[in-house]
Amino acid sequence: MNLIDFFIRHQREIGQATLEHIWLVGISMLLAVAIGVPLGIIVTRHPWLSKPILGGANIAETIPSLALFGFLLPVPWLGARADRLVITALMLYALLPIIRNTSTGISSVNAAVREAARGMGMTQNQILFQVELPLSVPTILAGVRVATVLTIGIATIAAAVGAGGLGEFIFRGLAMVNDQLILAGAIPAAALALLADFILSLLERRLRPAQS
Amino acid sequence: MKVELDPDSAREPIIEFRKAGYRLPNGQALLEDLSIAVGRGETLALLGRSGAGKTTALKLINRMLDPSDGEILVEGKSTLGWDAIALRRHIGYVIQDIGLFPHFTIEQNVSLIPRLEEWPVERIRARVKELLSLVGLDPDTFSKRYPHQLSGGQRQRVGIARALAVDPPILLMDEPFGALDPLTTGELLKEFRQLQRRLQKTIVMVTHDVGESLLLATRIALLDGGKLAGIFSATEFLSAQEPLAAAYVANFRMYEEAERANEPH
Numbered sequence: 001m002n003l004i005d006f007f008i009r010h011q012r013e014i015g016q017a018t019l020e021h022i023w024l025v026g027i028s029m030l031l032a033v034a035i036g037v038p039l040g041i042i043v044t045r046h047p048w049l050s051k052p053i054l055g056g057a058n059i060a061e062t063i064p065s066l067a068l069f070g071f072l073l074p075v076p077w078l079g080a081r082a083d084r085l086v087i088t089a090l091m092l093y094a095l096l097p098i099i100r101n102t103s104t105g106i107s108s109v110n111a112a113v114r115e116a117a118r119g120m121g122m123t124q125n126q127i128l129f130q131v132e133l134p135l136s137v138p139t140i141l142a143g144v145r146v147a148t149v150l151t152i153g154i155a156t157i158a159a160a161v162g163a164g165g166l167g168e169f170i171f172r173g174l175a176m177v178n179d180q181l182i183l184a185g186a187i188p189a190a191a192l193a194l195l196a197d198f199i200l201s202l203l204e205r206r207l208r209p210a211q212s
Numbered sequence: 213m214k215v216e217l218d219p220d221s222a223r224e225p226i227i228e229f230r231k232a233g234y235r236l237p238n239g240q241a242l243l244e245d246l247s248i249a250v251g252r253g254e255t256l257a258l259l260g261r262s263g264a265g266k267t268t269a270l271k272l273i274n275r276m277l278d279p280s281d282g283e284i285l286v287e288g289k290s291t292l293g294w295d296a297i298a299l300r301r302h303i304g305y306v307i308q309d310i311g312l313f314p315h316f317t318i319e320q321n322v323s324l325i326p327r328l329e330e331w332p333v334e335r336i337r338a339r340v341k342e343l344l345s346l347v348g349l350d351p352d353t354f355s356k357r358y359p360h361q362l363s364g365g366q367r368q369r370v371g372i373a374r375a376l377a378v379d380p381p382i383l384l385m386d387e388p389f390g391a392l393d394p395l396t397t398g399e400l401l402k403e404f405r406q407l408q409r410r411l412q413k414t415i416v417m418v419t420h421d422v423g424e425s426l427l428l429a430t431r432i433a434l435l436d437g438g439k440l441a442g443i444f445s446a447t448e449f450l451s452a453q454e455p456l457a458a459a460y461v462a463n464f465r466m467y468e469e470a471e472r473a474n475e476p477h
Contacts, residue, residue: 116311119276119384120325120374121300134315 006180014169018188021165024158025151025192028087032094032147037140039095040102041128050103057096065089065157073161082163086155093154094147101143105136138208145200152193156185166192225249226287226382226414227273233281234268242268243438245282252381255408255415257429259422259460264435266418270384273416274303286382301325304375304413308387310367312359312374318344319355322374329378343373348403365396372404376411385417389424401427422464425449434460 007014039057043050063071068089073079078088109132117127159167166185173181227250234243243265250256258266271277272284275296283290291299312321319340320327326336341351347369359367368388375383389397389404405428408415419425425432426446434441434449434457442454450461 110309110311110314112307112309112311113313114311115276116305116307116371117313119274119300119305119307121297122324122328123297126328131313 003180003183006184010184014184014188017164017166017168017185018192020163021152021155021167021189021192024083024086024090024155024163024165025148028090028151028155029094029144029148031087031091032098032151033144035091036095036098036143037102040099040140041106043099043103044106054096054099057092057099060092061096065093065154066160068092069157069161082158082161085161086158086163090151090155090158094151097143097146097150098140099143101139101146102136105139106132108139109135138204141200141204141207145197145204148196148200149193152189152196156189224252224288225285226252227416228285229269229272229282230285231282232269232272232279232284234265234272234277235280241438243272246440247282248433248440248443250414250416252414253412254430255417255428257425257432258416258418258435259420259425259432260435260441260456261420263437265438266420266435267386268438269435270386270416270418273382273384274300274305301329301378302380302382304377304380304383306371306375306383306385306388308390310371312367312370314359317356317358318349318362318370321359321370322377324374325377339377343376344370346376346407347373349373363396364392365400368392368400372407381414383413383415385415387418387420390419390421404428422449422460 039053043053060068069085072085072088078084113131113135114127117131122130155165156167156170158165159171166189169181169185170189173179173183173185229246229248232243232246233241235241246265246269248256258269260266268277272279272291273286275291275294278292283292285291286294286299286302313324316324322340322343323336326339331339340355344351344354349366349369354362354366354370359370362370372388375385389400392400401424408428415428417424417428426449429446432444432446432449434444434454436456441456442452444452444457449457452458452461
């Protein structure tokens, strides 16, 4: 019952850190979607760009997060503030699943549907925005879901460079060998990940078009 | 093969192939030296085996493909001189797999091009009702349904309604009655024949079915290995000496003979 007491006593700090965490992840995900979806579309339009774009995103994915923070530190504008640095890193991690799912979603649109659209006289843009993207929304959202859950976990390391978030408690707990502190960071982070997963999967199911 | 016009539609040709050919980037020819003129209001069947170049010829008409040789004239103008989008909206297009948009209701599917052409809402609504009734679907029942809630035959009807939406003078159909059970195909064919008489469209249809060609077409263009093997009217086709045409006819007659053989003596 100790832990519950601890949570109640420190609810303001935990709440604060959770909000910071959500902010870091939220901004990163918005940027990742804003950049990743167009990149995913480009990949389907120009297959020769698929290797460099997906390859680049793949490489970003494999760099350990602490090392990535280190690499970004000397970058002029980005390295100046911890939150900029962390948001950039998190966004890079989120890109791959979003780019990949966007291009998969678009290329798995039924060939007959695409041929009918073209044959009826729809322009490339009309086909993209009225047919291909709406039909890809569930697949793209699945990518966003994977990316969000991943990012919520990685964001705990943001505290290492002083960007705050739930990682604060984990790092402090590790330093002070205090399990309660570690759990004060880990439990809300896990709960956030589950919650995000749940909400996005609900959205994904709702937007799935009827099967033909 | 010389250019010949159907005698009773010797009006101006609305579609004309002039020595048209199409080759894949690797040089393989899918269609060679095709010359046919299709008169306004005529129904031309492109008959042949798989790989004979029927669909290729069809796709050259609405610029789904551009010819590698020769040219195709639509309304007297080379397809290459047409804006592809304008050309396609001038021509209805029905494919075997229909390709209805699964995320659109039947109403939205049928009204897509009128909506893109920014027709007034009232006119669109009236047109959808008119079209669905035309193809034998009750507008009140079907407007709000999605494609997956329809049977194959009903979907095919919606495909035809959608192709007719902006009342194009030309209709291209790629095996529109295939992939259905024979009874449904039969019903659809019968109704389509009436529709065809009423609307007076110029129709080019791809088929591998002799019965379908004889039933609907004013003329049959027989394709073999990417080349035109002959153009026939229905009566000419039934007595044609051309080997492939004769083979098709013999195959077609087989059913009649089966019927005769089973008659009680």
